[in-house]
Amino acid sequence: MSKGPGVEKMFDAIAGRYDVMNRVMTFGQDRHWREFVVDKAGPVGSGWVLDLACGTGEISALFKRRNASARVVGSDFSGNMLHHARQRLGSRDFYWQACDANDLPYRSGAFEAVSFGYLLRNVDDSLSVLKEVHRVLAEGGRAVCLDTTPPAKNLLYPCIRIYLAVVIPLLGRLIARDQSAYAYLTGSTMDFHDADNLAKIFREAGFRTVAYKKFMLGTIAVHWGVK
Numbered sequence: 519m520s521k522g523p524g525v526e527k528m529f530d531a532i533a534g535r536y537d538v539m540n541r542v543m544t545f546g547q548d549r550h551w552r553e554f555v556v557d558k559a560g561p562v563g564s565g566w567v568l569d570l571a572c573g574t575g576e577i578s579a580l581f582k583r584r585n586a587s588a589r590v591v592g593s594d595f596s597g598n599m600l601h602h603a604r605q606r607l608g609s610r611d612f613y614w615q616a617c618d619a620n621d622l623p624y625r626s627g628a629f630e631a632v633s634f635g636y637l638l639r640n641v642d643d644s645l646s647v648l649k650e651v652h653r654v655l656a657e658g659g660r661a662v663c664l665d666t667t668p669p670a671k672n673l674l675y676p677c678i679r680i681y682l683a684v685v686i687p688l689l690g691r692l693i694a695r696d697q698s699a700y701a702y703l704t705g706s707t708m709d710f711h712d713a714d715n716l717a718k719i720f721r722e723a724g725f726r727t728v729a730y731k732k733f734m735l736g737t738i739a740v741h742w743g744v745k
């Protein structure tokens with residue numbers, strides 16, 4: 519069965535508490551990772567940028583802050599996430615659109631850059647979504663992906679495992695009032711491609727000069743590649 523309908527329902531349910539939960543469980547670090555995403559997308563001038571799976575629009579807002587004349591499209595399949603993005607950032611400087619990352623309603627070569635924060639872990643087929651991202655990018659355009667990544671089995675692993683398996687679901691219950699959504703975050707992180715494999719899938723989708731950088735004791739990775 520496709521992950522899509524369950525994931526959409528889950529994000530609709532937590533949209534109102536999503537930002538505060540991010541701040542708390544990442545000790546405020548999530549903002550720096552999003553800044554890094556926009557750095558890696560490079561300057562886009564007055565070109566079109568797509569923030570795919572934009573959620574409440576945090577990466578979209580950073581794109582606009584750094585590239586005042588860029589045309590920023592924020593798209594997501596969760597109506598409630600888009601509602602919060604629209605409420606926070608308005609619709610004058612952004613184009614908000616409901617769509618599924620598996621089947622983008624954009625012409626080939628439309629965007630100078632495409633970002634996607636915490637999307638790939640939630641789709642059935644990362645390769646097929648990356649191919650779709652590749653299709654909508656212009657030649658020379660950049661894709662930048664921010665996501666959680668399974669931690670390496672080193673000395674810190676037991677502590678990280680406890681944080682992921684116990685602390686995050688507990689915070690989810692207390693702050694987002696949805697323990698299962700945050701237990702899902704842990705489960706989907708442990709089941710996701712490790713960073714080297716995800717880099718391989720980027721290359722398989724057609725990207726070149728693929729690289730990544732890890733954050734937060736190796737539990738977060740930003741991958742990027744050029745079309």
Ligand SMILES: C[S@@+](CC[C@H](N)C(=O)[O-])C[C@H]1O[C@@H](n2cnc3c(N)ncnc32)[C@H](O)[C@@H]1O
Nearest residue numbers: 529571572573594595596599618619635636640
């Ligand atoms: C964890 S949130 C991330 C939001 C934002 N990118 C950020 O950095 O905070 C994941 C988002 O991906 C969206 N999403 C998941 N699967 C999707 C799909 N197949 N198509 C479009 N959006 C999707 C969810 O609705 C949710 O808003």
